Amino acid sequence: MPPATAVSSPGKVLLAGGYLVLDPKYSGVVVATSSRFYTVVAALPASAARTQGPVQIRVRSPQFVDATWLYLVHVDQTGVRVEQAADESVTSTKNKFVQLALQETLRLVWEAKGPQDLRDSLATGLDVTIAGDNDFYSQRAQLANRKLPPTLASLAQLPPFLHTGVRLPEVHKTGLGSSAALITSLVSALLLHLGAIPRDSFAAADGLASASDGRKLAHNVAQYVHCLAQGKVGSGFDVSSAVFGSQLYTRFDPQVLQPLMENHLESVQSLSRILSPSNPAWDYRVAPFRLPPHTRLMLADVDAGSDTPSLVGKVLKWRKERPAEADALWETLNAHNQALSRVLLKLSDLAAAQSELYAVVVRYLASLQSAQWLAHPNIPTDKLKIIEAFAEAHQLTEAIRARMREMGTAAGVPIEPPEQTALLDGCGAVAGVIGGGVPGAGGYDAIWVLVFDPAGIAAEELPSRRVEAQWQSWTALSVSPLSAGESAAKGVRVEELGAVPGLGALVAQ
Ligand SMILES: Nc1ncnc2c1ncn2[C@@H]1O[C@H](COP(=O)(O)OP(=O)(O)OP(=O)(O)O)[C@@H](O)[C@H]1O
Numbered sequence: 040m041p042p043a044t045a046v047s048s049p050g051k052v053l054l055a056g057g058y059l060v061l062d063p064k065y066s067g068v069v070v071a072t073s074s075r076f077y078t079v080v081a082a083l084p085a086s087a088a089r090t091q092g093p094v095q096i097r098v099r100s101p102q103f104v105d106a107t108w109l110y111l112v113h114v115d116q117t118g119v120r121v122e123q124a125a126d127e128s129v130t131s132t133k134n135k136f137v138q139l140a141l142q143e144t145l146r147l148v149w150e151a152k153g154p155q156d157l158r159d160s161l162a163t164g165l166d167v168t169i170a171g172d173n174d175f176y177s178q179r180a181q182l183a184n185r186k187l188p189p190t191l192a193s194l195a196q197l198p199p200f201l202h203t204g205v206r207l208p209e210v211h212k213t214g215l216g217s218s219a220a221l222i223t224s225l226v227s228a229l230l231l232h233l234g235a236i237p238r239d240s241f242a243a244a245d246g247l248a249s250a251s252d253g254r255k256l257a258h259n260v261a262q263y264v265h266c267l268a269q270g271k272v273g274s275g276f277d278v279s280s281a282v283f284g285s286q287l288y289t290r291f292d293p294q295v296l297q298p299l300m301e302n303h304l305e306s307v308q309s310l311s312r313i314l315s316p317s318n319p320a321w322d323y324r325v326a327p328f329r330l331p332p333h334t335r336l337m338l339a340d341v342d343a344g345s346d347t348p349s350l351v352g353k354v355l356k357w358r359k360e361r362p363a364e365a366d367a368l369w370e371t372l373n374a375h376n377q378a379l380s381r382v383l384l385k386l387s388d389l390a391a392a393q394s395e396l397y398a399v400v401v402r403y404l405a406s407l408q409s410a411q412w413l414a415h416p417n418i419p420t421d422k423l424k425i426i427e428a429f430a431e432a433h434q435l436t437e438a439i440r441a442r443m444r445e446m447g448t449a450a451g452v453p454i455e456p457p458e459q460t461a462l463l464d465g466c467g468a469v470a471g472v473i474g475g476g477v478p479g480a481g482g483y484d485a486i487w488v489l490v491f492d493p494a495g496i497a498a499e500e501l502p503s504r505r506v507e508a509q510w511q512s513w514t515a516l517s518v519s520p521l522s523a524g525e526s527a528a529k530g531v532r533v534e535e536l537g538a539v540p541g542l543g544a545l546v547a548q
């Protein structure tokens with residue numbers, strides 16, 4: 040039995056491609072966030088282990104009230120079954136995301152390694168701790184309790200993995216994809232801990248080209264479990280970015296999961312055959328994407344909240360009823376989305392080719408509103424190339440917002456409702472803002488704003504400070520910043536328990 044296995048995976052922001060990414064004809068621009076979800080799998084302490092009968096798996100979410108689940112694992116020659124145990128020391132509430140992740144991952148291991156090997160790997164039982172960075176859950180109440188204003192500096196003062204003080208169903212989630220990151224980290228940690236994939240499966244760099252079969256298997260299992268738990272097959276962009284990091288994502292054919300979604304408890308076919316990385320039916324595509332250097336993605340949790348499945352249902356209903364209008368709009372929107380991805384990647388290339396010049400241009404643009412960037416009459420050609428690329432990125436974010444508003448009006452859903460339009464236009468008028476939008480399905484949940492983040496200028500001169508001031512003064516909507524931005528090391532990765540502030544203490548609780 041290996042020592043504890045710690046794995047993390049990032050949250051997500053769908054910058055462009057909401058709704059379109061449900062159709063494999065189109066791709067979505069996904070940013071993996073610096074905020075991550077952690078799973079630690081260890082052997083159940085001997086004191087808590089059962090000497091006979093089914094093996095126990097205890098799962099704890101120390102950030103929540105009444106969030107310890109106990110499962111009994113029955114392994115025999117016919118298969119493996121995971122049932123929740125009734126015990127006064129644990130919660131009786133159900134968590135289908137956790138239970139299905141355990142159930143289906145153990146089923147896969149049973150098939151791959153056989154009952155005896157699985158039983159040996161489970162040994163005296165497992166003790167699983169799961170925790171999300173503070174950003175996954177609104178910290179408004181915690182900041183108010185500490186009499187701190189809703190700013191990035193205040194969020195930085197909060198201890199990591201802060202207790203929410205509530206039960207899971209009561210928490211205000213912030214839209215970073217907690218379930219996708221939870222399931223990806225839990226499935227990956229179990230596959231590693233139980234020896235179903237090599238220990239170095241997540242060692243390689245991000246992206247699909249260099250991905251090991253172990254990472255690809257973790258992806259397929261996490262996509263399957265996430266769809267099962269959510270009861271629908273979404274585009275899967277959130278699990279894909281949790282596994283492979285920031286990317287240009289094109290969805291897999293939902294048919295690959297249909298046999299399992301309909302009667303997953305029956306052994307319709309072997310799980311390992313359907314979920315295998317060599318199954319060509321997993322035809323998702325992951326192309327490299329990253330934000331340009333010296334820029335910062337700012338995310339805000341907007342209090343009102345939206346029901347994504349309802350928005351999706353109405354938009355797809357509109358697309359079915361008015362196919363010609365919808366396809367024309369989606370083709371235009373997709374062209375803008377792909378152009379945005381290309382120009383942001385081009386800026387990374389320009390920065391790599393002329394890093395000093397690029398840094399000078401960023402410092403210059405950071406002090407100007409976008410309308411002023413090209414106003415100067417004699418801009419030298421080499422600087423002009425960079426400025427024009429940023430100006431194109433700005434125009435594309437505005438064009439994407441306009442098309443998303445148009446889709447909302449046509450489908451009768453608040454994709455970028457007037458209050459969000461006013462907020463985003465207000466942000467766009469701030470010096471140093473490149474662009475912004477409503478992430479994913481839109482609505483009232485959140486906004487993203489991409490700002491210049493030049494090195495070597497006074498903190499109070501940073502565009503992020505100016506945007507924060509804008510958010511604090513905004514009255515039409517309650518706007519609270521998240522600390523998340525794009526993560527440097529992006530997809531699912533193995534963690535050193537002692538290297539993650541606060542995680543060891545959480546596990547030891
Ligand atoms: N720390 C946690 N411990 C256990 N389960 C969790 C935790 N965080 C989230 N979950 C599970 O994930 C579920 C949320 O998944 P759901 O699909 O409803 O939201 P989501 O789209 O992932 O939300 P968001 O994107 O806002 O994070 C919760 O109901 C809970 O079951």
Ligand SMILES: C[C@@](O)(CCOP(=O)(O)O)CC(=O)O
Nearest residue numbers: 057058273274275479480481
């Ligand atoms: C609307 C959709 O395309 C994106 C939803 O994104 P988000 O949950 O609002 O971040 C749905 C999907 O891709 O599964």
